[in-house]
Amino acid sequence: MADAFQEATFGFRFMSLTEDELGRLRELLPSVTFTRRSRGSGLVVSFDLTEGFDVDSLCAFIAESGVQPNTYSVWISLIASGDQGGVALPLHILAIVRRISGGVDFSFASCLGDSPGTPSGGGPQ
């Protein structure tokens, strides 16, 4: 398929922070752009993990705030035009995964469209 694509993005997500905790996170990671949404009594806070991300500050926040490991995770997202593929974790993401005891979530969105050679229609109607 000529316009085949596959793109992985890496992020981090806290599932339930308080306003104060988000404020402290902003102080520790001033160059990071945060996305926040209210969910229940807390905030879902997420941000991209780019190369050169300040893992030390993130670790410091986690240790300082005492947030539970089951409430944060590395978020790996794959967007692809096909129905098969894979992701190789970059070293900076591996480093974060190894240092932080939270989970790793993987999400996959396929933007499958019609492609030449794909059987479609033609059946008896």
Added chain:
Amino acid sequence: MAEAGLGCKRSRVQISAARPAFSIFHASKRADTMSANEAVSEGLGNRRSVPSFPSGDDPQSWNLFAYGRDNPMLVTDPDGREACGEVDTKTGKVVPCPPQPLVNVGKIAFVLVVDKQKELSTIADIVLRGLASASTTQLQLGAQVYDWASAPRNPWCLAGSTASGAGAGAAVGALGVAGGPVVFASEPGGFLIGGATGWVTGMNLCRSSSGSGGGGGQSGHVKGGNKAIADAAREEGVDPKKFGKFIEAEKRAEGRGPTENYTYDELKALAQEFKAQGH
């Protein structure tokens, strides 16, 4: 003889093996229907009688491949034998389908529609017709019961990602290849017809509120399509790739779990939102 006694009120004619009930059916070119149990218990080539659904005075019913009288927007066909949900010409109201019990895939609650151009010689020649009705809330496949009413867009895709349609299609196809009867299910308004010269092709296993057509036969291949994101993007005229990225970002931001996928209606709403943002 167990029958797929679900769905709409129907006129049924028992056909003896010696005499086809309708003139359009000949010994060498016939269209039969039978439940899975019949196929299993009596053998594919050793039936004494089979139920049949075409009505002699209703030519539209003769076309066994025309789902819901070619009107899938208004009509459903829970057991593949007779459409219901048709508009009553006197009252102008839609005739509702009767309540459906649990759909038990793999046993009796579905109908196999045989390619009328072929003898029923091998199971590979079977064209499968889906069923589901407005009141069907669960779908059972083997030992697994799927919550049809609240399922993600595709009940076969419950395992996880939005891209599992192809895998689900392959799984369904694999059952067919293994010789077991398989049902393609569609919610009311959707229709699925697959013509198979070899294996089974199902292009649209996903629930669709607007209806979608099943794929044509493709010998030796199995294909299932879950194109929810691309379909929603196309409906709203936005780029599927950019929309896919948007969906993933939304999923992360909302705090959804990796397998908490959007329904098709939600995807359409998000596509509208995405478009409104100028994309």
